[in-house]
Amino acid sequence: MKVVSVINYKGGVGKTTITANLASEMAHRGKKVLVIDLDPQTNLTFSYIKVEKWSSDYEKNRTIKYWFDSIIDGTRPIPTFRELIVKKSGVDLICSHLGLIDVDIELAAGLSAGTERQHRNNFIKTYSYIKNELVKLEQEYDIVLFDCPPNFSIVTKNALIASDYYIVPAKMDYLSTLGINQLKNHVDSLVKQFNNYLKDNNKNITPIFLGVVATMVSVRNNKPISAQQTYIQQLRRNKINIFDSMIRENKTLYADAPEYGIPVVCQNVSSGSTYEQVILELKNLTTEFMGKVGI
């Protein structure tokens, strides 16, 4: 089982879109896929499930928030991830919840107290919740994807600590490229601190940065417009890995997708050059991703 976080501090850069399409395409290719929506905005959840269905069947006790709440409260049995999973068109999903934002505040309270040793132990415990739970699913999935919120919260850090790899969908503009360095540095510090506190080299974690996925690329004559090429080259110069496969901007295709609950890559499109190219990009990205992850 390989575990991958999809992360960027910025919202609206295509994290959820990339996650859903990778997940569905890998499932289509016969892989056992689990996606976990960690964003309180719940976009990934609602790209698979209708809001009404989520409210009636899942909101109360079948979301990642319910799981965290059970840990924090300690007054009811903690569900296993298996009990939370919802099966949707070949993909297994753990739903998010708008109230997930409060979970972070609760978890932070648990981190602050005590002596240095208590702090160290709390740190390891609080950031390992997801990692420790996922171990139980080791035999059941080829790949687990986390759709992370646009921040570096305790929930996001839980995902990274549990991950073998992470990818960073990003737009190719000035601020986005700046943000990627910062994000990588923050992940490096987190990993260093975690391993330092563990004091057991055999258990060290090493989430590997797989690369930036350039999204919403403006394409002209089948290549990124020159302004964006500059940023792509700048990333390469700074030795930041970037996937060869890039995802072009296509408002019509991508904007409609979540409403129908079907990721673009699964849609039955009538032939037409743009449609086919968009789908091909997503398939190429999936192939490249699977190669890098080794599944």
Ligand SMILES: Nc1ncnc2c1ncn2[C@@H]1O[C@H](COP(=O)(O)OP(=O)(O)O)[C@@H](O)[C@H]1O
């Ligand atoms: N390649 C694309 N071209 C055009 N619109 C896109 C593309 N990818 C995503 N979108 C749209 O942009 C918005 C933000 O994408 P989303 O995946 O939700 O970003 P994030 O998860 O990073 O906040 C959504 O409305 C989505 O449909």
Ligand SMILES: [Mg+2]
């Ligand atoms: Mg999102």
